[in-house]
Amino acid sequence: MSSLNDPVKLPSGLVFPNRLVKAAMAEMLAGFWNTPTSSLLKVYEQWGKGNWGGILTGNVQVDVNHLGTPFDPALAGEYTDPESNKDLLATWKKYADACQEHGPPAIVQLCHPGRQSLRVAGRRGPFASPIAPSPIPLEMGDSFVQRWMSWFVFPPPREMTQADIDLVTRQFVDAARLMADAGFSGVELHGAHGYLIDQFLNPKSNIRTDVYGGSAAKRAKFVLDILREIRAVVPPTFSIGVKFNSADHNSASFEDTMTQIGLLDDAGIDFVEISGGTYEDPKMFDHPGQPAQSQPQEQKSARTAVREAFFLEFASAVRTRYPSLMLMLTGGFRTRAGAEYALSQNACDLIGIGRPAAIDPNFAKLLLDENLSESEAQLVLKRVAVPFWAKWIPLSAVGAGWESSYYTKQIQRIARGLRTILPV
Template sequence: MSSLGDSVKLPCGLVFPNRLAKAAMAELLAGSGNAPTPSLLKVYDQWAKGNWGAVLTGNVQVDVNHLGSPFDPALSDEYTDPETNKGLLDTWSKYAEASQQHGTPSIVQVCHPGRQSLRFAGRRGIFASPIAPSAIPLDMGDGFFQRWMSWFVFPPPREMTQADIDLVTRQFVDTARLMADAGFSGIELHGAHGYLIDQFLNPKSNIRTDAYGGNAANRARFVLDIIRQTRAVVPPTFCIGIKLNSADYNSSSFEDTMTQIGLLNEAGIDFLEVSGGTYEDPKMWDPNHSQPQKPKSTTTATREAFFLEFASAVRTRYPSLILMLTGGFRTRAGANYALSQNACDVIGIGRPAAIDPAFADRLLDEGLGEDEAKLNLGRVKMPAWMGWIPLRAVGAGWESSYYTQQIQRIAKGLRTIVPV
């Protein structure tokens, strides 16, 4: 059995010195310029000291016109080469240096929100439509209020043309080139949580009848083109991973998802992160949502991993694929259990890292007993008035924003506050 302190070597040759990765979380520290700021660098300096096997950044958007939040870091201009875009490269190189100055590999989570771009986020204008594989708006509920709020916050998208697809593909590739030139160790394509890549992969949001829709393989073409074109322009040692949503075992999409994972594996991804949830169905963030695929065992260790069964199924189909499992880990025992089941190679830690930047040190310290190698996180209390808003995503968003606030406290040098 692998231990948390064992190293992991990816197919590209990159080595994670241990099996604990600080997972991607929203920082909202890019400011109005949507570029890495000194505050953002301070946070990553703290995580870099935390003895993580890898540090994954929060979303870096490939197009400043389409943002998930108003303060996401994003490419403000087309990246051509280091000489032409020296200022842009210098800015991002400082981010890479802060994230990796203590020897921990840093992986940039690269994203396009697609139809999940807030009306007031990005520079496209508040009346301009976001883009998506198909012109299907977000479904936040059947009631009048839910439909109105969905329209107000997330404008109905327009279907992407071939020119749009070509442009966004190039933006993903350009972003990857910039991150490689800046000195980061790799990228992770965000293909989960309902963002654009996930929208292409999912038959509920992709009803195209051209080469990008109609079956599982066609729906994967968009991301496969991004991977193929990126591989051609980055060093062979540069990591390319991807985050995907887990599928419901009872759904008809399970085999389609496995087919798509097989295609990604053949394309040469270095790792697959298993996660879950979307704005429409916030499994990952909603504290009141019963966790999907809950293991039959009721021990604490087995309950920690939200998506353990799905990861185990992927392992059975694709045993050589490096898997990262994220969602729910709070204890050394829970992390060790997931490794003991051969369900994954890397444990992704999110919210505990927003409270304690050196949480990995706590889990790796063999001098600490099991009762100390953990972090108990209570439910974040919502204001009473929020209970009147009939949107499940509101509670999930409040929970998520609490941990973003803790990240911002780290940036200010303040003590974080554990929810109890």
């Protein structure tokens, strides 16, 4: 059976010394200027010492005018070349060095939020519209209050023109070139959690009738063009991955989803990370061993109840269709036994771990230490309690947002050299 300690080699030639990857999480440490700060570097130095096989950064936004949170690191302008952008390159090189100086390769998660850009996030101004493949607003409920609050937090988007698409494509390519020149080992295009690439891939948010919509292949054109153009300007040893939303096996769009993953495989992607959820339906914050509220406990199979991986069945389906595609599975892992189970099912090659890493930067060491028993090689995390006042806000994402904020604060405690606090 595959071991967590086994090295993994990507098609680009990049080698992860073991199978555990620190997954991307929001740090909110880039300050008002949205650049890598000393605090951001400090927390990545700690993760770099944690014996992770690889490190995925939190979101790096490709356009400072469109941010997911007000304090995301982002590119403020065009990147041309190392000589013309010496100061910019030096700043990001410090980030790459902090991540990798203790050994693990670091992959930068590149993102554009599209319609999921908070009204107060980004330099476009609070009254300017975000952009999206189609002018479909974010909806976090059907009631008047829910719709009004959704509008208040997330302004309705405008449909992207071809000029917008060309600009954003160039921004992704510029960002990837900068990360390669700075010394990072690769980039991951964030095509999950309802962000812009996911919005293009999803027929619910992409109702275009041009070359970017109308079929699974056309909806994938946006990300495939970005992938192709990045590959043309970075070294062949620079890895490119995509984070991809899982789909319900009973969904009518399942075959479309498999088609899109096949197109990524044909394009020569180095790895696909399987995750899931959006702001409208935040499945990425479900808890292992706990069914989603809409899913009665009796409907959960015995096998599902004991495993941790949120999206393991979907990853297994992808593996069956595309056996040579390198897969990372993220979401819900808390124990060595859970991670080993996912490997034993041949559902993935890499295990992505988020929230435990926000509590213990050395969590990978714990899982990899074969001298520890199964009961010792774990970190049990309770659901973060939502304050009483938040329960009166009728938005599905409030609880998920509160949970995300809790772990962001723990990351910030690591950056300040403070002990993290387990949820109680």
